[in-house]
Amino acid sequence: xxxxxxxxxxxxxxxxxxxxxxxxxxxxxxxxxxxxxxxxxxxxxxxxxxxxxxxxxxxxxxxxxxxxxxxxxxxxxxxxxxxxxxxxxxxxxxxxxxxxxxxxxxxxxxxxxxxxxxxxxxxxxxxxxxxxxxxxxxxxxxxxxxxxxxxxxxxxxxxxxxxxxxxxxxxxxxxxxxxxxxxxxxxxxxxxxxxxxxxxxxxxxxxxxxxxxxxxxxxxxxxxxxxxxxxxxxxxxxxxxxxxxxxxxxxxxxxxxxxxxxxxxxxxxxxxxxxxxxxxxxxxxxxxxxxxxxxxxxxxxxxxxxxxxxxxxxxxxxxxxxxxxxxxxxxxxxxxxxxxxxxxxxxxxxxxxxxxxxxxxxxxxxxxxxxxxxx
Amino acid sequence: xxxxxxxxxxxxxxxxxxxxxxxxxxxxxxxxxxxxxxxxxxxxxxxxxxxxxxxxxxxxxxxxxxxxxxxxxxxxxxxxxxxxxxxxxxxxxxxxxxxxxxxxxxxxxxxxxxxxxxxxxxxxxxxxxxxxxxxxxxxxxxxxxxxxxxxxxxxxxxxxxxxxxxxxxxxxxxxxxxxxxxxxxxxxxxxxxxxxxxxxxxxxxxxxxxxxxxxxxxxxxxxxxxxxxxxxxxxxxxxxxxxxxxxxxxxxxxxxxxxxxxxxxxxxxxxxxxxxxxxxxxxxxxxxxxxxxxxxxxxxxxxxxxxxxxxxxxxxxxxxxxxxxxxxxxxxxxxxxxxxxxxxxxxxxxxxxxxxxxxxxxxxxxxxxxxxxxx
Numbered sequence: 001x002x003x004x005x006x007x008x009x010x011x012x013x014x015x016x017x018x019x020x021x022x023x024x025x026x027x028x029x030x031x032x033x034x035x036x037x038x039x040x041x042x043x044x045x046x047x048x049x050x051x052x053x054x055x056x057x058x059x060x061x062x063x064x065x066x067x068x069x070x071x072x073x074x075x076x077x078x079x080x081x082x083x084x085x086x087x088x089x090x091x092x093x094x095x096x097x098x099x100x101x102x103x104x105x106x107x108x109x110x111x112x113x114x115x116x117x118x119x120x121x122x123x124x125x126x127x128x129x130x131x132x133x134x135x136x137x138x139x140x141x142x143x144x145x146x147x148x149x150x151x152x153x154x155x156x157x158x159x160x161x162x163x164x165x166x167x168x169x170x171x172x173x174x175x176x177x178x179x180x181x182x183x184x185x186x187x188x189x190x191x192x193x194x195x196x197x198x199x200x201x202x203x204x205x206x207x208x209x210x211x212x213x214x215x216x217x218x219x220x221x222x223x224x225x226x227x228x229x230x231x232x233x234x235x236x237x238x239x240x241x242x243x244x245x246x247x248x249x250x251x252x253x254x255x256x257x258x259x260x261x262x263x264x265x266x267x268x269x270x271x272x273x274x275x276x277x278x279x280x281x282x283x284x285x286x287x288x289x290x291x292x293x294x295x296x297x298x299x300x301x302x303x304x305x306x307x308x309x310x311x312x313x314x315x316x317x318x319x320x321x322x323x324x325x326x327x328x329x330x331x332x333x334x335x336x337x338x339x340x341x342x343x344x345x346x347x348x349x350x351x352x353x354x355x356x357x358x359x360x361x362x363x364x365x366x367x368x369x370x371x372x373x374x375x
Numbered sequence: 376x377x378x379x380x381x382x383x384x385x386x387x388x389x390x391x392x393x394x395x396x397x398x399x400x401x402x403x404x405x406x407x408x409x410x411x412x413x414x415x416x417x418x419x420x421x422x423x424x425x426x427x428x429x430x431x432x433x434x435x436x437x438x439x440x441x442x443x444x445x446x447x448x449x450x451x452x453x454x455x456x457x458x459x460x461x462x463x464x465x466x467x468x469x470x471x472x473x474x475x476x477x478x479x480x481x482x483x484x485x486x487x488x489x490x491x492x493x494x495x496x497x498x499x500x501x502x503x504x505x506x507x508x509x510x511x512x513x514x515x516x517x518x519x520x521x522x523x524x525x526x527x528x529x530x531x532x533x534x535x536x537x538x539x540x541x542x543x544x545x546x547x548x549x550x551x552x553x554x555x556x557x558x559x560x561x562x563x564x565x566x567x568x569x570x571x572x573x574x575x576x577x578x579x580x581x582x583x584x585x586x587x588x589x590x591x592x593x594x595x596x597x598x599x600x601x602x603x604x605x606x607x608x609x610x611x612x613x614x615x616x617x618x619x620x621x622x623x624x625x626x627x628x629x630x631x632x633x634x635x636x637x638x639x640x641x642x643x644x645x646x647x648x649x650x651x652x653x654x655x656x657x658x659x660x661x662x663x664x665x666x667x668x669x670x671x672x673x674x675x676x677x678x679x680x681x682x683x684x685x686x687x688x689x690x691x692x693x694x695x696x697x698x699x700x701x702x703x704x705x706x707x708x709x710x711x712x713x714x715x716x717x718x719x720x721x722x723x724x725x726x727x728x729x730x731x732x733x734x735x736x737x738x739x740x741x742x743x744x745x746x747x748x749x750x
Contacts, residue, residue, distance in 0.1 A: 047522070059442055060441075065435035067434055067435045067437075067465075085435070087461075088463045088464075088465070090442075090463070090698050090699060091699055091734075091735065092735045124735075128699065131695045131696075133693070147736045147738070147742075151738040151742035152694070152699065152735060153736070154742060154750065155690075155694045155699075155745065156695060157695050158692050175490070178401065283614065298700070316530055319503070319506070319530045320506045320531060320532050321506075322434060322507065323434050323435070323465050324465060324466055324503065324527065324530075358733070359466075359527065360466065360467045360527060360733070360735065361735055362522055363522070363523045364526065367522075367525075367528060367529060370529055370530065375529065
């Protein structure tokens, strides 16, 4: 595999063992693998990537803006609040950063077909990057996957299996499939690498001054793991002097990571009956759950679970204050409000919210919420 | 009005008269007004803007990527092809650049309510920027306006009048309204200024080497006017040595500007029965039609009209080759193909396509096209 000077390989988040870059999980213990970089070779955000430009599949993902939201800062009683708007990626979600790298790795391994289970956005991104690389793709999505995602998978020429039921049924179909494909599924080490890149870029946006806290809507937890690694890497390079506390925000009806943090449990317990309006975060058994809990603790951060009602109100309020956020991003708005209510932030602190999905992609959910209020 | 050092005021595209920055149309002749900049004060793309940061309403619009599409370049037989992906703006369309500036001007004039007629995206952008500036907004949209746009206008807290019929009916309702508001309607001089900024940024993306041709899906023609002004400004500053030929691409069932270019007419004749699947471009009587025809001629460019079938195929092919484009952006893909067929490009030329709207925002149209093909 052709990699950058900075990329040193993969290591297991659970047991610390090194692993070859073509492994999907730790061969020793099955743990989530994360990329390792040589801090001496990282002098800019652009250096913290695994593949050189000519070995990477790209549609110019990333380089998203960090948009100041002063109205929210005033409400929270903090020095500043800003939204890292990942909706401004090629297919409108943070999944682009992750699938760009996972598909790049698969193509380098000689894959002619990639596949992933997904609530929707991941399948769309996988189809887009596979098409760009001229390889086939297949998305395993649950029947509740939004029409928009299904449509765009088809438009990119991707195959799709719409599995009756919810996301775990799509995972079961993916895992039970006897078709030939290379997995780019949640928990993939190069998906985690997308989170590392996001962390470095966010610090670069702030001229290498770390915020005090970052609130991230969390499903599988792989981005949380990447963010923590990225912040630690930036500190190791000396580019920043401190790292932010990292908080996972989840809808309370599907909050295995937040529940584990609350209960002091290392490995999240799968949620029996997840039922949230936030489809992308209805992940009852996260692929990187234990690693995410570890990562949150490592930053001295935490997690927060918020009701759907607050999520939707957060989304609508977010749209009025700053960049468009949908229900997924609204989870960060609701989460940051709940955290402020429990005095998680000091008045002189800078807080960043990650918006993982373009508001326009979830317009139907937001409109329904207004309807329910009689608007 | 608080303006930048580079901004010199407005001038009429028809009669050349100067006008105050708070005029919407030329007081002398009713022509479209465009911004004038002092070339000596423009040393970077960022200088070509009318308002300083602290007098501008912004959600960090612009800074969109120029994505290379080598597969398309091969097909067209040109040296390079790239898509300027304006779908990666805050509300997913190029309208953001235009409404950011038009709303900024309105707010500086003391407006507490802005309004525009719109097929959809303009109303969404107006509502977003008005909300960001904490002023009211109203969109006059036709009943065929997509659900997504209507939903997001509401989510931003904007008022909306859904006018029975098509876009001209929405314009009539807007023009006949006796409500108090400040217009940010198509043809507004600071909408044109958004096109100027796009031109400079596009040249900056290419390290100040002009492409040979730019193909732009065109409705009202205001962005075409801005692009021509921007390219001419960049040449006047010495930042580039040449300017690109500019081509307007329109769906053939609603192609007043392309028809005027074909027929050698200076002022486009309104289309009696426009009927295209490309809603954003179903503009039978463009607000900046004559100015756009002038601008196209000034660059030695032209225009092209393409059938809806080719537009939709262009969109789907575009999604497989590079960034997601919808029906609106598919008009550029179909247009550049038609232009290549008539030998508009030399083999050593660089061609840029503008994608005005995120593909995800028009997923339903693309999916329908696949359905019609039995896919």
